[in-house]
Amino acid sequence: MSRKTDRKHAFNLVFQMQFRQDVPTGELIERYFEREIFRVEEIGLGAGADRDYINETLTGVRERAEEIDGEIAMFARGWELERLVKTDLAILRLAVYELLHSDGVPPKVAINEAVELSKLYSGDESPAFVNGLLGQIAKAHGI
Numbered sequence: 001m002s003r004k005t006d007r008k009h010a011f012n013l014v015f016q017m018q019f020r021q022d023v024p025t026g027e028l029i030e031r032y033f034e035r036e037i038f039r040v041e042e043i044g045l046g047a048g049a050d051r052d053y054i055n056e057t058l059t060g061v062r063e064r065a066e067e068i069d070g071e072i073a074m075f076a077r078g079w080e081l082e083r084l085v086k087t088d089l090a091i092l093r094l095a096v097y098e099l100l101h102s103d104g105v106p107p108k109v110a111i112n113e114a115v116e117l118s119k120l121y122s123g124d125e126s127p128a129f130v131n132g133l134l135g136q137i138a139k140a141h142g143i
Contacts, residue, residue, distance in 0.1 A: 010054050044126065092114070
């Protein structure tokens with residue numbers, strides 16, 4: 001399975017986490033894959049994923065949620081986090097985690113993949129918004 005597909009799984013779980021904050025990370029992942037609450041085959045992803053990457057990413061997003069949301073809020077001028085489209089917010093959370101805390105993901109890849117996710121799962125204006133916001137965060141951190 002490719003990292004691009006694993007990132008789609010991670011996005012789906014970060015999105016789900018927004019509504020299931022009470023569910024531990026491991027249980028979210030287990031439900032997602034084993035119990036098929038989110039039927040991965042139906043969305044064309046299959047179940048053969050790198051669960052270590054997905055678990056590490058989801059755990060990182062959850063553990064650093066306050067920092068990640070602070071970064072998003074700082075650069076989403078004029079937008080409250082609660083007003084952002086939930087898909088965009090999940091994409092941004094995943095990408096900001098990858099930008100700031102994932103050594104194995106080059107910044108350009110994190111930004112490009114986030115833009116691609118927004119093309120797939122969000123509205124027409126989202127790719128430009130996601131690209132611009134992540135570009136500002138990368139620039140602010142010198143990456």
